[in-house]
Amino acid sequence: MSSWKSEVWEFAQAIGIAAILSIFIITFVMQSFLVEGSSMYPTLSDRERLFVNKLVYRFREPQRGEIIVFRYPANPRKNFIKRVIGIPGDTVAVRSGQVFVNGVPLDEPYINEPMYGTYPTVVVPEDTVFVLGDNRNNSQDSRDRSVGFVPYKNIVGEAFVRYWPLTRISIVDSKGFKDPFGEEQ
Secondary structure, three states: OOHHHHHHHHHHHHHHHHHHHHHHHHHHHEEEEEOOOOOOOOOOOOOOEEEEEOOHHHOOOOOOOOEEEEEOOOOOOOEEEEEEEEOOOOEEEEEOOEEEEOOEEOOOOOOOOOOOOOEEEEEOOOOEEEEEOOOHHHOOOOOOOOOOOEEHHHEEEEEEEEEEOHHHOEEOOOOOOEOOOOOEO
C-alpha cells in the first residue's frame, strides 16, 4: 500500500475510534445539557450549559438536594432539571410557602423568595423522587400533575459541572442544601 493510502487508512481508523468512544461516553458516562428557562434560578440560569453525570445513579440512588436532569413524564423527548426534595418513603408537604419533609421544615438558602400556596402531604413511592425547581413560583415540578413523582427510570443523571458561560464555570453541587436528617450536603 502506498504511503498516502496508509495515512488515509490511519486517519479513518482514528475518526472511527473517536466516534465510537464519543457515542459510548454520551450514552453511558456524561452528556451536555442546556438549561432552558428560569425554574432553577438563582442556582442555574437560562442558557447555561452543564455536564450531566449519567453514571452515578447506576451505583446509588438519588439523594435529597441533588440537582438532576430527567425526561419529562408527559413528553419523554423533553428534559427537565430540578432539585430532589423527597426520596422514597419521605412525606413531603408545603404549608404557607414552607416545604416540609417528614414533618421537618427545610432550610433552603438557595431559593430567592418564599413559595406561594400549599401542597398536600404526599408519600414518595418506591423508585421515584419528588423534585422542585429552586424558583418555586415559576417551576413546573412534582407539584404539577404532568410531572408528579419522577421515576428512577426517567432520570438521565446528576448535574455536576457548569461549563458555560465561561465566567461561571463551576462544580454544580447542592448549594447549601441542608438535609434535615443528615449532614449538610
